[in-house]
Each structure stands twice: as structure tokens, then as C-alpha cells.
Amino acid sequence: MKKTFLFIGLFTAALASIKAQSTAEIPVYLDDKQPLELRVQDALKRMTLEEKTRLSYAQGKFSSPGCPRLGIPELWMSDGPHGVRAEINWNDWGYSGWTNDSCTAFPALTCLAASWNPSLAAEYGKAIGEEARYRKKDVLLGPGVNIYRTPLNGRNFEYLGEDPYLASEMCVPYIQGVQENGVAACVKHYALNNQELWRGHIDVQVSDRALYEIYLPAFKAAVQRGGAWSIMGAYNKVRGTHATHHKLLNNEILKGEWGFDGCVITDWGAAHDTYEAAMYGLDIEMGSYTNGLTSESEFGYDDYYLGKNYLKMVKEGKIPMEVVNDKAARVLRLIFRTSMNRRKPFGSMTNEAHELVAYRIATEGIVLLKNEARKKEMPLLPLSPDGYKKVLVVGDNATRNLMQGGGSSELKVKKFISPLDGLKKYFGDRIVYAQGYAAGRPMYGQEEKIPQIVTDSLRNDAVEKAAQADLVVFVGGLNKNHFQDCEGGDRLAYGLPFGQDELIEELLKVNKNLVVVIVSGNAVEMPWVKAVPSIVQSWYLGSIGGDALADVLTGKVSPSGKLPFSYPVRLEDCPAHFYGEMSYPGDSIKVEYKDDILVGYRWYDTRKIKPLFPFGYGLSYTTYKYSKPVLSSRQMKAGETLSVSVKVKNTGTVAGKETVQLYIGDEKSSLLRPQKELKGFRKILLQPGEEKDVTFTVTPEDLKFFDDSRHEWVVEPGKFKAYVSSSSSDVHNAVEFEYR
Ligand code: BGC
Numbered sequence: 001m002k003k004t005f006l007f008i009g010l011f012t013a014a015l016a017s018i019k020a021q022s023t024a025e026i027p028v029y030l031d032d033k034q035p036l037e038l039r040v041q042d043a044l045k046r047m048t049l050e051e052k053t054r055l056s057y058a059q060g061k062f063s064s065p066g067c068p069r070l071g072i073p074e075l076w077m078s079d080g081p082h083g084v085r086a087e088i089n090w091n092d093w094g095y096s097g098w099t100n101d102s103c104t105a106f107p108a109l110t111c112l113a114a115s116w117n118p119s120l121a122a123e124y125g126k127a128i129g130e131e132a133r134y135r136k137k138d139v140l141l142g143p144g145v146n147i148y149r150t151p152l153n154g155r156n157f158e159y160l161g162e163d164p165y166l167a168s169e170m171c172v173p174y175i176q177g178v179q180e181n182g183v184a185a186c187v188k189h190y191a192l193n194n195q196e197l198w199r200g201h202i203d204v205q206v207s208d209r210a211l212y213e214i215y216l217p218a219f220k221a222a223v224q225r226g227g228a229w230s231i232m233g234a235y236n237k238v239r240g241t242h243a244t245h246h247k248l249l250n251n252e253i254l255k256g257e258w259g260f261d262g263c264v265i266t267d268w269g270a271a272h273d274t275y276e277a278a279m280y281g282l283d284i285e286m287g288s289y290t291n292g293l294t295s296e297s298e299f300g301y302d303d304y305y306l307g308k309n310y311l312k313m314v315k316e317g318k319i320p321m322e323v324v325n326d327k328a329a330r331v332l333r334l335i336f337r338t339s340m341n342r343r344k345p346f347g348s349m350t351n352e353a354h355e356l357v358a359y360r361i362a363t364e365g366i367v368l369l370k371n372e373a374r375k376k377e378m379p380l381l382p383l384s385p386d387g388y389k390k391v392l393v394v395g396d397n398a399t400r401n402l403m404q405g406g407g408s409s410e411l412k413v414k415k416f417i418s419p420l421d422g423l424k425k426y427f428g429d430r431i432v433y434a435q436g437y438a439a440g441r442p443m444y445g446q447e448e449k450i451p452q453i454v455t456d457s458l459r460n461d462a463v464e465k466a467a468q469a470d471l472v473v474f475v476g477g478l479n480k481n482h483f484q485d486c487e488g489g490d491r492l493a494y495g496l497p498f499g500q501d502e503l504i505e506e507l508l509k510v511n512k513n514l515v516v517v518i519v520s521g522n523a524v525e526m527p528w529v530k531a532v533p534s535i536v537q538s539w540y541l542g543s544i545g546g547d548a549l550a551d552v553l554t555g556k557v558s559p560s561g562k563l564p565f566s567y568p569v570r571l572e573d574c575p576a577h578f579y580g581e582m583s584y585p586g587d588s589i590k591v592e593y594k595d596d597i598l599v600g601y602r603w604y605d606t607r608k609i610k611p612l613f614p615f616g617y618g619l620s621y622t623t624y625k626y627s628k629p630v631l632s633s634r635q636m637k638a639g640e641t642l643s644v645s646v647k648v649k650n651t652g653t654v655a656g657k658e659t660v661q662l663y664i665g666d667e668k669s670s671l672l673r674p675q676k677e678l679k680g681f682r683k684i685l686l687q688p689g690e691e692k693d694v695t696f697t698v699t700p701e702d703l704k705f706f707d708d709s710r711h712e713w714v715v716e717p718g719k720f721k722a723y724v725s726s727s728s729s730d731v732h733n734a735v736e737f738e739y740r
Contacts, residue, residue, distance in 0.1 A: 027042060062088055104542070180345075192238050193243070368552075419550065442479075626726070
């Protein structure tokens, strides 16, 4: 009897408690139906000073804590930007050895830029965001949008080329795609991280004009149009101060002028001072004092600059509470948008849909640089699979897993189709392979020395086999070793490494049917350019790259990539190098951007220096005819727009995609301006014989330059030209109009 009463009593109490719980109000910060700012303020009200400051530094190599007492979750981050990196140990840079962390490798961002296809950028972002989400990551460390200033920069392959307009158009949909998944993009490396040599301390001197016109627009677009939730501060200094805690870059421009409400996260180990970090815009500190890139030490996470010393300075009144609240609010916003977002999708990983996205970006990014017919013969490309009895594929990059190495963008992939695998699908056992040259292993901070005897025997073997083949496909270029396309160092020379130039010359002597495929994320010198009939620029193409390359080489897909940067003939022609060592790489303390606003084609056009291959250039297996462009008006006034229309026709026999480019040039201005600048582009699919209309809208914004002396964008009345082009050098027509 007693027991029954006890049971009923307990049951009633339990019911009452459940009822109380269900009717109790959900705290505002936990209620995702409430406006974001209300939730942030509510959470802040409930947090102690210690809890607020604890949000701002790491708890492990790739995570930062939330607020455990209040049930506010951690943030988990991952590289980025070409796939979701394998799991890394809690406290050092070693891989954790999980068996469920292989990803889909998407093509490098250079390849995405070369596709000139923003809708592919959206698919890229969505797919990589789904993989990040599936792997329970809250912040994906990418995309990289630093401007390509010199072909020696070891990290150009992770960026979107030399032009701020192209980089902006391509990064915005990528970011939106990632963030649709409740995963934050972390746009890097803000700002002026344009070289890897001395990246931790080199002090960039740049004019305001070059900053605003060239180096910042992609970051601005990422924040304002892409709505990026986080941004990564760079390692380098800018005008004397480390970029990651920088008053001008963070407080005045990013959070001031652009109204950024998200988090500035350090690059790993990029913070250097508590007061500066606190006051100059850093919100989350990662990677300080742990081993790997910085140095091994006994310091714990609380010893970070934004750790106990920050708390102490706040308590001493040296750092105002508004600063603490603002930082904590930014981290909370990031958490609410990502790890604490209950409405986000679940994501997915390594599926066919993602492979298809990777494949399509790869096929659209590959650039056909040259395809010349010899005498009365047809050009070598597209290759006819039945046309050859014996095909020699030469080169280390035909088989090498190029997802390995390169630094933080390294990926562990589930699937990897090499160029050799791809070509075998067409040529089967008619393919012979020779490595041709030894390319060493990826080693951090050094180059592997290869004995001469190895180099000689690989070369001899390839040349002998080439003499007996009907066709030779050379797949070489750079790789992800240190001093190649790799973080933490720049290339040592513009030419191809590992004796490839000599090898190409030797191959040519014994076989003229030579297709050269360069795999790289950078321009390379091509001393053999006149002698080689067909040249293809392939990038780091990701998991399905081999199929994409083979499909383009054989004509299943007509090439439609266009270069996202110019190829100088010689390094000295490149603007960063033209002005001598202080302009690149600097004297190890400082680098002066003497090239100023004349970066890439802006330089070659204005100074009339012929590049080896211009920005925006790429051939196809078909041909296009451009009509004369039509302007909606010859005059434009403030607040008005005008349109430029052109008809483009496919005059060849196969379908193809053409990227129509619009550049604008100011005929006369009070300050030096580039001859012309990219202001629009459109990629269109045309069947044989098909013609399409392409219309661009030109606004006064497109005519402006940044006047440092007035600190504003200015348009000066006068004559302008609209250039309709298929590259920065191949102008089909230019039409003049006047701005009044
Ligand atoms: C790189 C970043 C990267 C970070 C984390 C740094 O060395 O510069 O791009 O996201 O490491 O791996």
C-alpha cells in the first residue's frame, strides 16, 4: 500500500515537472525564432566576463569553445578551400588517422576562376559545404581571394587570379553555397598576403589606391555580397602592423566601411600582441604557441594573446568592456549561424553528385593555350582515340596524387582518377607510360635532391619510348612540393623544375606529335612554346581530374577555360618584378608594391608589353564570330546606365562555351589609369551555327577610380571606351561613349 502511494506520488511529481519544463520559457538565446541580435544580447547578459573572453581563443588545433555552462556549442573549423581536410590531432599538426574522413577533392580555386562560370562557383560552394556539414564542421577555411601578383607566389593555386572583378564574381556564389549549409566560409587571407616568402613578417607598403582598386574588392564583395560570416587575418604585416590585428584593415575598413558583423579569425599563429589583438579587430585566435608552423612550446591555450593576459588587461581597465562585448557578440553570432543552427541541412559526403560537380568544374577550367596545325595536317587536338597505335604518356604529373602536399589545402581523397587513368579509358593498352623526370616527395621546408643518374635514366627511357610512339602526351608542370605550388615558400624560378624543359626539347627531337599538358596553379616559362604544336593548361583538377582532362583532350568536351592571370614571357616583364627586388620579394623586412594599380593585364596593356598568353585567353575546338557591339546610348549621366550588346555566333562544327568579356577604359583622366579593366563577362553555350545576344549593363560605378587624396571613388566626365573581347588582348570591337 505504502509502495503504491509512493509510486503515485513520484509519478505526479514527474508529470508536474515535465509540464513545468514544457511551459517554461525558452531563454531567448536558445530560441532560434527570435531575431539574431536579441539572442546575442540575451546570451551576453547571462555570461561572466571569463566566459565572454574564453570565446576568443582556441581550445585545440581546430576548435574554439562555446560556453558549456549555457549549452552554447563549440566551433569546429577545417581547411579548405578545395575539400574538407582530414582530421587533425587535438594539439599538434599530425593527422588523427581516422578512417571516415576522406573527401571529394574539388579543383583548385585557380581552376574555378578559369571556368569563368559563377554558377559553377555556386555548385562548388554548395557541394563543399555539404561535405563540411557532414563532417560536422562549422567553419570552412576558404575561399582564398588574394590577388595574383607574381607567378612565384607559392599559394596562387588557392586563389582566384589577378583581377579583382573576376575574383569577386567567383567568390560570392562560392560563399553563399557554403553558408546555405549552416557552415561559415572564412575568407582568406585578409589582406595583402601575396607572397609566401617571409610571410610571417614581411611588411607590405602599398598605396591606398592599389589597396582599394586591386587588393580589397574581392574581400569587400565576399563580405557585402557574399555575406561571409568570417574572415581570416593574414600572417604578413601591412604598413608596420600585423594584418590579423590591424586598425585600418579590421576596425576602419572591414568592420567600419563595410559593416562586417562576423568574426575575424587569425591565420594559425598570426597573432602577436594582446593589446593589439584586443583593440584592432581580432575576434578568435587560433594556432598560437603550438607546434608545427609556429613553434613547439609548453604554453597552453590560456597563454594565447587573447587568453589570460587579455582577461587581466580587461580587469585592469586597459581594455574597455565594449571591446569585450563586441568580440563576444561576434563569436556568438558565428555560433548561432553555424554550430547552434538547428535548421541547417545534414550534408553529405563523397557522393556522385559531388564528383560530378568536381568533374564539371575541371572540364570548364582547363585552358587550351595552343593547337596549331602543321603544314596541311589537322591540329593534334582533339585526339582521335582510333588514330594512334601507340601513345606515350610522359611525366610525373600523369600519375601523381596532387591532392597531397601544398600545405594546409592538402586532402585525403576517397577517389582519385589520374590523367593516365583517364587517357587509358580512351586508348586502353595502346598506352605506354614513362615517368620522364623525378619530381621528389613533398617535404616541409626543403627540396629533395635527386641524384643525376636517376634523372638521366628517366629521361633516356622516355625519349627512347617517344621515338617509337605515334603520339606523345607530356603531363608535367609544377607539383605540391615545397618551393613549387606550396604554402610557406615561393617558387625559386619561373621555369619548369626537374629538368622538364630539356626533356620537352628532347622529346620534340624524336617526335613532333607532342601535346604538352602543364599541371600547375601558376604561370610557367615556356621556352619551347613555338616548337610544341599543342599546349594545354590544366590545373590541380581534384578527384575526377583525369577523366576531365581526357575528355577535353579527346574532344568529348570542347575546352572553354580562360586564363585567370597573364603569363609573362619572362619574369622581368611581370610588374611586381619589373621594379626590382624591393618590389618583390622585398628585403625580408619590407616589400614595396611599386607596380601599384598596374597588376596583371592592367600592366601589360598599359605598358604595351606582350605577354606570352594574356588574361582571359583560351582556345576552343570551335570558332566564334562577334558582331559589332551596339550601345544603347552614346552618353551617360550620373545615375544613368547604358547597355552594350553583342551577338556571338558559333561558326565551327562542334558545340562550345565562349566567355564574352567586357572591359572599360577611360580615355583621359587626371590620374594614371589602366588602359582598360574588366567590368563584365558572360559564359554562353553555343551549338554549331547558333548565335546568341549578350548584353552588359554599364553603370557609373564601372567608370570610377579610387582617388587617394579624397579617399573616395570618383568618375571624371569625358570619353570612355567599352571593349568587347575574348581575352584582355583579343578585342573584337571597342565602342566609345561619353560620361557627362
Ligand atoms: C594557412 C591557412 C590555413 C591554416 C590552418 C595556415 O598555415 O595559412 O590558410 O587555413 O594554416 O591550417
